[in-house]
Amino acid sequence: MFFASDNWAGAHRSIAERLLQESTGFAAAYGTSELDRRVEARFAEIFEREVSVFFVATGTAANSLSLASVQRPGGITFCHSEAHVIEDECGAPDFFSSARLVAVPGEAGKIDPDKLAKKIAGFPADAVHHGRATAVTITQATEIGTVYSLSEIDAISAIAKQSNLPLHMDGARFANALVALGATPAEMTWKRGVDILSFGGTKNGCWCAEAIVFFNPEQAKEMPFIRKRAAQLFSKSRFIAAQFDGYFENNLWLDLAGHSNGMADRLRAGISGSNSARLAWATTSNEVFAVIPRSAAKVAEERGAKFYEWPVPTATPELVGSEETLIRLVTSFATTEADVDGFLSCLVA
Structure with a gap:
């Protein structure tokens, strides 16, 4: 009776077998193998548009590097007061992005749109002493098991867009939220205005497989350097790709x-x-x-x-x-x- 965390679970047999298949032979390193490219193309199919995908090992890395990619000096990222990025990541998002996280309250683990707007207004662009707003991040599913509805994501996105701020989604339990809503990946992300997604697989049957997904590849130009500098560019990245390959086959990820x-x-x-x-x-x-x-x-x-x-x-x-x-x-x-x-x-x- 293991209910402490979905991180306590092992790996699904199909994903383990896919890793075993990939363990022999040779393949190009650092994300350039045929398998890496095929899985990246699969992400584009799943999200129904061209995307840029970067494999990393942990959700903390995915969140931290995602936020680092959109930061500027004096940057402020807004998140829910109970979000994983501010409560449980040991300051990694702040460290890698050189930005501060500012908490926004809201019931049921979700950012309150009106309170978000007021928080953003507290950091006008010319207020050099206080810093400047640079991003908004939401957690889907939230830290207390709730899920943002599509209309709730719309509301957060509209406020972010009014201030020209990119919207990031922490999707450590992305598949669980998706199934709970009965939505498609596109409907829960870029069609709602989400710019960057931390796509989690580890909590849902993978060994250690996370991905950063940019819905506008133009925004991803700096990520190869950010990922390398953060020691998240794996020489044998095909083993992360192999996990996602098994994860997506026959919609296993949604079934799990x-x-x-x-x-x-x-x-x-x-x-x-x-x-x-x-x-x-x-x-x-x-x-x-x-x-x-x-x-x-x-x-x-x-x-x-x-x-x-x-x-x-x-x-x-x-x-x-x-x-x-x-x-x-x-x-x-x-x-x-x-x-x-x-x-x-x-x-x-």
Whole structure:
């Protein structure tokens, strides 16, 4: 019963086999192999337009280098106050981009458009002492399991475009959000005004495969140098390409995300029907946040369940009672119905 993180899951067998196939023979290095080029072309097919694609190893690298590519001196990047880039990346986006991250509040883990507009207005172009607005980044799916609707992305994009700011999407759980919305990759990105995407595969069945996708290749001219300087240009990059090759074959990536979301739905339904636990808030991706008795948490841990106790939001301290705890449960492609049902059995009063 492993619900600590989808990063805890292994690699899907089809992707592992694709890596094994690629492990023999020779291929051109540094992203110039036939396989690299074929997978880059596959990205263009998936997103229904010409794109520039750069493989990297981690989501932190994808986010940091994406933001670095659009920065200028004194740059300010706006993100949600709970976004991964500002909370969990050890300052890497600031370090690689030489820009500051400015937090924007908003309910359900999403940037509030009106508050974003006010934050941007606080950094006028001629205010040299304060810095200047240079980018906006959103997380899809969010850090608390919610998903921006297409209209919500439109609203954020419109504000960014009014200030001539590029819009970046942190898609560490891109496939989970896509399946939850029932949208196409194009509909959730460039058709909404997204300029750059951190496309994640690691959380959804890959070994370590992330990509930076530029929807306007003209914006990507500096990225080869930025990636190299950041030590993210792999000599044997075909092994990242091979993972994506297996990931995309027969829409495996969407099937894996659908399974993961489905297991989260099963958890949500079981917790909602419990007489001792409840959902902390509504989610639609593969993350579930629940308030459960501390005694039930102890039982679950004793039976081998792995999950994280989560900080209670400061805005809602009343969410959790004195004998309760807030936990995060994350499902993955490897989660089974037995895992879910085993955890739910621990909640029986």
